[in-house]
Amino acid sequence: MKKLSILLLILMVMTAVFAGGAKEEAAAGKSISLWTYPIGGWGDEAQVKALTDAFTAETGIKVEVQYLTYSDGDDKVNTAIAAKQAPDLIMEGPERLVAGWGASGYMVDMSDLLDAEDRAELNPATLSACLTADGKFYEYPLVMTAHCMAINLDAFKAAGADKYLDLKNRTWTTDNFIKAVDALYKYYKVPVGAVYCSGQGGDQGTRVLVNSLYGGTFTNAEHTKYTWDSPENIKALKQLYAMPGIVYDPAINGGEEINLFRNGTFKMAFCWNIAQQLTGDRTDAGEEIVFMSFPAQNGVAQLNGGIWGFGIFDNGNADKIAWAKQFVKFMCDGPKTADAVKTAQYFAVRDKADGKDISKIWADNKIMNDYNVLMKFLGDYYQVTKGWPTARTCWWNMLQSVGAGNDVTASVAKFAADANAAAAAAK
Amino acid sequence: MAQNSPTAITRRLRRKETISSYLFLLPSLVFFLGFVVFPMVLCLFTSFFDSNLNATTPDRFIGFQNYTELWKDPVFLKGLKNTLIIVVVSVPVVTAFSLWIASAIYKMKEWMLSAFRCIFYLPVVTGSVAVTVVWKWMYNNYYGVLNYVFKGLGIIETNINWLGNPSTALWCIIVILLTTSVGQPIVLYVSALSNVDPTLIEAGQVDGTTKLQNFWKIKWPQIMPTTLYIVVITTINSFQCFALIQLLTSGGPNNATQTVMYYIYYTAFKLYRFGYGNAMGIILALFIAALSAVQFYAAKER
Structure with missing residues (x-):
């Protein structure tokens, strides 16, 4: 009898273990899962809960949110995909949703959510980045911004380098950038900026810095080939390496560069955008932080854009896909779009949502209004080029190689060739 | 009936x-x-397939192609070399250091022995992320305590980018690995040394053996099973060095800290080449199995 009881107990425990997941699922009712990268306030549980609660109140569909980080978010998503446990919804940019998981066949085509009115309202460049060449709509965009750089204005003034800045237009020429760095280095006698390259974190900053100095590009206009082995880019890499005020640092990434900028170690940061500016426009010591466009020969750089929105994973459950589409429409073109945009702390990709004007949602925010001066410099959204994950890795490895003093032309040629091989191999 | x-x-x-x-x-x-x-x-x-994350292209059987590609891949070879350096350095150092510490403390009073065991075991039970964050701060090029101390002592003139310099990065990783690896061997050696039959040592002393002879002829053979366990476990742990690389250097600069384990992760989860990553995993497993077998054989002979 005792043994029978033990056997029953074991069976009960095992049944509970294996059936637990199924019970949980059944008890949940109408629910969808959302995984979000830290896109402004979309990485903050309290702010996101307010939005998802509003959606639940409207539709009766619960939203279970998981918060990803950029350091291991991709790994989590890819592991989930491999284990057929992908979330129903994900929030990120076209490089992942369209060129990554979309091109790999894991996303739902949301073309049915896109009517003529939406096409007219959405920013054309943004819409184009969210569509594949054959017209599949894998990301419904919500917000966008232009990535930029920042300077410590008080430090510039102290070193007499502020005369090289066009503070009205937030631009500077390549020559003036070189002069400013030189002045800062002479004043502080330590490097004042870093070409960070420990990994891909914040690499949009180093890409635009190198591209803009002498008019180079990262890819061709058709997004079929990586072009960072061009003479313009090689010249820029050599120029940065030759500047004592700039250090190639393979021990830090973009986030760490920002910390070093905020604590006063660096006097400029190449990894910056409006979200950083809104987080704090003063250094730890209270010095003024000013956002700037990247330096270019004529002063007009082509800034790299950031686009964020929602994608739906095709998990084979038609109900969940339908509920996820309801969520997407609710957030991107519905009653809560203005709140969803403000939570992200970026600019809306459309002027009207659900018939309401949302073009002035930032009217009361001076920093956001000032930042508009950079939006006109928004350049090509090339992150949808094939082989993108490999190309990103090749980029920071190339920077490490250049920073180690290896031949610049040979380093660039090798890693650009690897990136292009990945682009050619991508199906 | x-x-x-x-x-x-x-x-x-x-x-x-x-x-x-x-x-x-x-x-x-x-x-x-x-x-x-x-x-x-x-x-x-x-490992016999060209397997990737793409749902639209099915996995393709390619036989031993992944395995042949490995030996032509300079990053894998660099990773293998670095992994072997880590193993060759850390295994003897961890074993010898642990034995030395254990020999020095195992006869101490109980409360002192417990205190030392606790101190040396602390890095083992502390989360690797917490340990790594502290070391990253210490190694920091701009405000790290290591540069501060070395400059204060006049050992260096300018800051060293410890983790950003290809010639120092791997050694920095090994130092951290050592601090997190010695805890368990020390505890095991303390236990093993305490279990050595004291009558044998006394008999040896009566016969006029020196302290060194006591150690090599009496204690060492009796703690050999513990030594074998420590050597095998440390070897496996060293081969599988991943978290430190992932959290500190991502294999850089210029693959100076690339290890096979990290490259497996990178290939599978960054480049989505699961077949190639698995082939590396098989090779790594074979290396570990072969080295463990050699260690078992050597210990048996002794």
Whole structure:
């Protein structure tokens, strides 16, 4: 009898273990899962809960949110995909949703959510980045911004380098950038900026810095080939390496560069955008932080854009896909779009949502209004080029190689060739 | 009558006990098969395929192509070299250092012994992320305490980018690995040394042995099983060095800290080449198995 009881107990425990997941699922009712990268306030549980609660109140569909980080978010998503446990919804940019998981066949085509009115309202460049060449709509965009750089204005003034800045237009020429760095280095006698390259974190900053100095590009206009082995880019890499005020640092990434900028170690940061500016426009010591466009020969750089929105994973459950589409429409073109945009702390990709004007949602925010001066410099959204994950890795490895003093032309040629091989191999 | 004979009863009892034993083993067996054996078989199977994350292109059987590609891949070879350096340096250092510390503390009073065990074991039970964050701060090029101290002592003139310099980065990783690896061996050696038969040592002393002879001729053979365990475990841990690389250097600069384990992760989860990553995993497993076998054989001979 005792043994029978033990056997029953074991069976009960095992049944509970294996059936637990199924019970949980059944008890949940109408629910969808959302995984979000830290896109402004979309990485903050309290702010996101307010939005998802509003959606639940409207539709009766619960939203279970998981918060990803950029350091291991991709790994989590890819592991989930491999284990057929992908979330129903994900929030990120076209490089992942369209060129990554979309091109790999894991996303739902949301073309049915896109009517003529939406096409007219959405920013054309943004819409184009969210569509594949054959017209599949894998990301419904919500917000966008232009990535930029920042300077410590008080430090510039102290070193007499502020005369090289066009503070009205937030631009500077390549020559003036070189002069400013030189002045800062002479004043502080330590490097004042870093070409960070420990990994891909914040690499949009180093890409635009190198591209803009002498008019180079990262890819061709058709997004079929990586072009960072061009003479313009090689010249820029050599120029940065030759500047004592700039250090190639393979021990830090973009986030760490920002910390070093905020604590006063660096006097400029190449990894910056409006979200950083809104987080704090003063250094730890209270010095003024000013956002700037990247330096270019004529002063007009082509800034790299950031686009964020929602994608739906095709998990084979038609109900969940339908509920996820309801969520997407609710957030991107519905009653809560203005709140969803403000939570992200970026600019809306459309002027009207659900018939309401949302073009002035930032009217009361001076920093956001000032930042508009950079939006006109928004350049090509090339992150949808094939082989993108490999190309990103090749980029920071190339920077490490250049920073180690290896031949610049040979380093660039090798890693650009690897990136292009990945682009050619991508199906 | 035959059913109630003593032999039949014994047989029934034995069968019942056997069934009970297997039932108790069942949960562990399910997990072992599910989380160890099955992934191993799947890893071997996938290593013969061009397997990626793309749902639109099915995995393609390519035979031993992944394995042949490995030996032409300079990053893998660099990773293998670095992994072997880590193993060759850390295994003897961890073993010798642990034995030295254990020899020095095992005869101490109980409270002192416990205090030392606690101190040396602390990095083992501390989360690797916390340990790494502290070391990253210490190694920091701009405000790290290491540069501050070395400059203060006049050992260096300008800051060294410890983790950003290809010639120092790997050694920085090894130093951290050592601090997190010595805790368990020290505890094991303390226990093993305490269990050495004191009468043998006394007999040796009566026969006029020196301290060194006491150690090599009496203690060392008796702690050999512990040494073998420590060497094998440290070897496996060193081969599997991953978290430190992932959190500190991502294999850089210029692959100076690339290890096979990190490259497996990178290939599978950054480049989505699962077949190639699995082939590397198989090669790594073979290396570990071969080295462990050599260590077992050497210890047996001794």
